Amino acid sequence: MSPKLALLGGSAIRRRPFTRWPIFGRSDEARLLKSLRSGHWGKLSGPEVSTFERRFARMHGCRHAIGVVNGTVSLRLALMAAGIEAGDEVIIPPYTFYSTGSAVLETNAVPVFADIDLNTFNLSPAAVEANITRRTRAIIPVHFAGQPADMSALMKLARKHKLTVIEDSAHAHGARHRNHPAGSLGHMGSFSFQSSKNLCAGEGGLITTNDDALAERCRSLHNCGRIPEGAWYEHHILAGNYRLGEFQGAILNSQLDRLESQTKTRDANGQYLASRLAQLPGLYPQKRPAACTRHAYHLFMMRLDQDHFGVPRNAVLAALRAEGIPASGGYAISLHRQPMFLSKAFGPYLPQGRARLNYRKTHCPNSDLICARQGIWLEQRLFLGSRADMNDIGRAFEKIHENRCALAAWAKRKR
Numbered sequence: 226m227s228p229k230l231a232l233l234g235g236s237a238i239r240r241r242p243f244t245r246w247p248i249f250g251r252s253d254e255a256r257l258l259k260s261l262r263s264g265h266w267g268k269l270s271g272p273e274v275s276t277f278e279r280r281f282a283r284m285h286g287c288r289h290a291i292g293v294v295n296g297t298v299s300l301r302l303a304l305m306a307a308g309i310e311a312g313d314e315v316i317i318p319p320y321t322f323y324s325t326g327s328a329v330l331e332t333n334a335v336p337v338f339a340d341i342d343l344n345t346f347n348l349s350p351a352a353v354e355a356n357i358t359r360r361t362r363a364i365i366p367v368h369f370a371g372q373p374a375d376m377s378a379l380m381k382l383a384r385k386h387k388l389t390v391i392e393d394s395a396h397a398h399g400a401r402h403r404n405h406p407a408g409s410l411g412h413m414g415s416f417s418f419q420s421s422k423n424l425c426a427g428e429g430g431l432i433t434t435n436d437d438a439l440a441e442r443c444r445s446l447h448n449c450g451r452i453p454e455g456a457w458y459e460h461h462i463l464a465g466n467y468r469l470g471e472f473q474g475a476i477l478n479s480q481l482d483r484l485e486s487q488t489k490t491r492d493a494n495g496q497y498l499a500s501r502l503a504q505l506p507g508l509y510p511q512k513r514p515a516a517c518t519r520h521a522y523h524l525f526m527m528r529l530d531q532d533h534f535g536v537p538r539n540a541v542l543a544a545l546r547a548e549g550i551p552a553s554g555g556y557a558i559s560l561h562r563q564p565m566f567l568s569k570a571f572g573p574y575l576p577q578g579r580a581r582l583n584y585r586k587t588h589c590p591n592s593d594l595i596c597a598r599q600g601i602w603l604e605q606r607l608f609l610g611s612r613a614d615m616n617d618i619g620r621a622f623e624k625i626h627e628n629r630c631a632l633a634a635w636a637k638r639k640r
C-alpha cells in the first residue's frame with residue numbers, strides 16, 4: 226500500500242528546501258563594489274552595461290544587444306523600432322504575462338490573440354495564420370517556459386505576409402531552436418532580468434537583433450532620441466530614458482558567468498523529470514519538439530487532465546505543497562480575459578480604434594482550459610538541484626496518483 230499523503234496526515238516526502246534564488250557570492254559582491262567605487266554609475270560613462278551587452282549578444286548569436294530598464298520596455302521599444310503605428314495589429318498568445326499585451330497597447334497598436342498549442346503551450350502557427358488581416362504588422366511569439374516557439378513556421382508566415390517577428394524571450398535565456406539561440410531567430414528578441422528570471426538583476430531588460438538599422442533605432446529610442454554623432458542636447462525622435470544602470474550591469478556580468486552551466490543543469494534535470502512524469506496517466510509535461518535543441522526551463526510546465534489522472538488540478542497542487550514540493554497553477558485566466566482587456570481600460574491609447582474591439586469575443590479555448598483547470602508550474606530554481614531533487618518531485622506525483630481516490634474524496638468534501 227502507498228504511504229498516506231501528507232495532506233491527509235501522512236509524512237511529507239520532502240522537508241529540505243530546494244535551491245534558493247537568486248544565487249550570488251563573492252564574485253557578485255566584488256563586481257558590484259568595483260562599480261560603486263568607480264563612481265561611474267550610469268550606462269553612458271561606465272563599462273559594465275556595454276560589456277554585458279557585448280557578451281550577451283555573442284552568447285545569443287546576435288550582433289547587437291541594447292540593455293534597457295526591464296522586459297516590458299524592451300518589447301515596446303522593439304515594436305517602436307519596427308515602425309508599428311497607431312491601429313496596426315500585432316498577434317500575441319493569450320497564455321503569457323501582461324506585458325506582452327501591454328507593450329503592444331503602449332505602442333498604440335491592437336493586440337490580436339491567437340491560441341496556443343495544447344501540447345507545447347506555445348503560439349500555434351495555424352492560429353496565427355487564421356488571425357492575419359491586412360492590418361497585421363507583427364507577431365510576438367513567447368518562448369513559453371523557456372522552450373522556443375515554432376519559429377520555422379512563424380518566420381515562414383512572417384516572410385509571406387511581410388511581418389516583423391519580435392521574440393518575447395523573457396523565459397528563454399540560453400534556449401535554442403535548431404541550435405540557434407533564442408533572440409536570434411526573429412527580427413528582434415526581448416529579454417527580462419526581473420528577479421525570478423534565469424538571469425536576473427532585480428530588474429532589467431534587453432533587446433537583441435542582427436539588423437544594424439533596427440539596433441540603431443533601439444539605441445536612440447532608449448536614449449532620449451539621441452544619435453551617435455549628435456550633441457548631448459540634440460534629440461531626433463520621440464523617445465525616453467530607458468537605459469539600464471551600471472550596478473545592474475555589474476550584477477548581470479557576474480551572473481552571466483554562471484548562465485551556461487546553470488542552463489545545462491536545468492535542461493538535463495527538466496528532461497529527466499519530463500520523461501518520468503510522462504509515465505503517469507493524465508499528466509502531460511510540455512511536449513518538446515525535435516527543433517528545441519535546448520530548453521531554458523524558466524518554468525517546468527505540464528498539463529493535468531483530471532479525467533485521466535483521477536483528481537482535480539487544484540487538489541493535486543495542495544497535495545504537492547504538503548509533500549514539500551512548491552508548485553502553482555500559473556496564470557488563472559488568459560490574458561484577453563484580464564479586466565483591462567474586457568473593459569478596454571487602455572488609458573490614452575487607441576482612442577479611435579477602441580470602439581471596434583471586443584475582447585469578450587476572443588476565442589482561445591486551449592489557453593482557457595490550461596488556465597482554469599490544467600496548468601501546473603514548477604519554478605526554475607528547483608531544476609538547479611540534484612537528481613535526488615528530481616526524484617523527490619517525481620515521487621510526489623506518483624504518490625499522489627497512487628492515493629488518487631483518497632485525494633479525490635478530500636477534494637469533494639472541500640467543494
Ligand SMILES: Cc1ncc(COP(=O)(O)O)c(C=O)c1O
Pocket residue numbers: 295296297298321322324325367393395396416417418419428429430
Ligand atoms: C513572457 C514575459 N514577457 C515579458 C515580461 C516582462 O518583463 P519585466 O518584468 O522585466 O518587465 C515577463 C516578465 O515578467 C514575462 O514573463
